[in-house]
Amino acid sequence: MQNIIDRFLSYVTIDTQSDSSSKTTPSTKKQWDLANLLVKELKKIGMKEVTIDNNAYIMATLPSNLDKEVPTIGFISHFDTSPDYSGTHVNPQIVKDYDGQDIVLNEKENIILSPDYFEDLLQYKGQTLITTDGTTLLGADDKAGITEIITAMEYLVQHPEIKHGKIRVGFTPDEEIGRGAHKFDVKKFGADWAYTMDGSQIGELEYENFNAASAKITIKGKSVHPGYAKGKMVNAVGISNEFIALMPMEEVPEQTWRREGFFHIHHIKGNVEHAEFEMIIRDHDRNKFEQRKVLLNKITEQLNEKHRDCITLEMKDQYYNMREKIEPVFYIVEIAKKAMESIDIKPIIKPIRGGTDGSQLSFMGLPCPNIFAGGHNFHGKYEYVPVESMQKAVEVIVKICELVAIKK
Numbered sequence: 001m002q003n004i005i006d007r008f009l010s011y012v013t014i015d016t017q018s019d020s021s022s023k024t025t026p027s028t029k030k031q032w033d034l035a036n037l038l039v040k041e042l043k044k045i046g047m048k049e050v051t052i053d054n055n056a057y058i059m060a061t062l063p064s065n066l067d068k069e070v071p072t073i074g075f076i077s078h079f080d081t082s083p084d085y086s087g088t089h090v091n092p093q094i095v096k097d098y099d100g101q102d103i104v105l106n107e108k109e110n111i112i113l114s115p116d117y118f119e120d121l122l123q124y125k126g127q128t129l130i131t132t133d134g135t136t137l138l139g140a141d142d143k144a145g146i147t148e149i150i151t152a153m154e155y156l157v158q159h160p161e162i163k164h165g166k167i168r169v170g171f172t173p174d175e176e177i178g179r180g181a182h183k184f185d186v187k188k189f190g191a192d193w194a195y196t197m198d199g200s201q202i203g204e205l206e207y208e209n210f211n212a213a214s215a216k217i218t219i220k221g222k223s224v225h226p227g228y229a230k231g232k233m234v235n236a237v238g239i240s241n242e243f244i245a246l247m248p249m250e251e252v253p254e255q256t257w258r259r260e261g262f263f264h265i266h267h268i269k270g271n272v273e274h275a276e277f278e279m280i281i282r283d284h285d286r287n288k289f290e291q292r293k294v295l296l297n298k299i300t301e302q303l304n305e306k307h308r309d310c311i312t313l314e315m316k317d318q319y320y321n322m323r324e325k326i327e328p329v330f331y332i333v334e335i336a337k338k339a340m341e342s343i344d345i346k347p348i349i350k351p352i353r354g355g356t357d358g359s360q361l362s363f364m365g366l367p368c369p370n371i372f373a374g375g376h377n378f379h380g381k382y383e384y385v386p387v388e389s390m391q392k393a394v395e396v397i398v399k400i401c402e403l404v405a406i407k408k
């Protein structure tokens with residue numbers, strides 16, 4: 001376990017926060033710091049064909065040790081961390097033999113990681129937790145995944161008696177700003193399928209995610225002296241209000257769960273002359289997803305008729321539910337499930353209320369379910385990861401490689 005801890009700490013203490021306002025790949029220069037280290041490390045543990053391209057996408061191969069052909073599989077994770085919270089000077093705290101009580105992350109600022117609020121903590125009593133010091137995120141998302149993949153590959157290199165086919169490893173920048181898969185060269189990767197090690201708690205296995213689109217509504221108003229405005233003023237603020245009132249009020253993130261979709265307005269600004277708001281549209285069901293977009297078009301039409309074409313609606317699809325790409329090759333989920341069960345992990349299979357790199361990769365021709373990496377409370381100061389969960393993820397990777405080697 002010390003090997004895992006040391007490796008993980010050496011990654012999370014390097015700042016790799018991505019930045020959605022940047023146009024470059026990687027979006028931040030500092031991501032190269034860890035990328036270059038990972039290349040060295042992959043070579044050091046004995047991986048072959050280790051490459052890094054101009055956009056910092058890393059790939060490597062563990063050659064097959066079989067004398068027959070079996071499918072080539074891959075394991076993928078991302079090395080950037082979320083722009084939502086600082087990743088500078090991450091100062092991880094190690095809590096050995098966790099006693100189930102409050103963990104004081106930062107005494108001075110009274111920041112407490114408490115099982116009263118984060119009940120999941122209690123399932124890790126007696127285990128070793130790695131937490132933040134309350135001032136940054138941890139970066140277990142997804143440096144836990146990277147730690148696990150490299151540790152598993154190292155284990156397979158050191159244990160040639162374990163038989164496996166060709167294994168490919170891929171590490172990407174910029175997943176957190178939705179661009180992890182964009183420049184991923186699926187052809188060069190050359191795997192039949194892959195798994196992202198980017199889920200949360202132990203046991204998670206995911207192959208369903210949202211269909212996703214974004215929308216921007218812009219309203220052009222007309223400002224006139226309010227005392228003499230009758231029949232003349234067009235108030236963009238008022239029309240925004242009208243638009244929003246025509247949307248289903250209960251279908252919002254704070255009132256939906258499981259497979260329920262939503263509209264989420266996350267930005268609004270305006271005055272009489274000009275108003276605009278932005279939203280995201282999410283639904284697991286492709287039909288309902290399309291209907292949501294139809295509704296926005298209808299509202300726009302209706303109000304444009306009433307207010308003389310002052311509204312512009314721009315919509316863009318972002319990603320789709322990978323389920324339709326996974327179902328025809330469902331054995332790749334079965335293999336992961338079997339791998340977990342064979343080492344006494346109860347698979348937790350549920351739809352993701354978000355997207356993963358894997359959903360985009362699945363539509364790019366690389367079916368790619370998501371497996372737990374072990375961390376909790378991603379993108380904030382309460383993020384933590386139990387070392388035992390990382391250890392188990394390593395074992396799942398090794399087991400999957402074994403199972404694919406004997407797949408009929």
Ligand SMILES: [Zn+2]
Nearest residue numbers: 141142175198
């Ligand atoms: Zn992640």
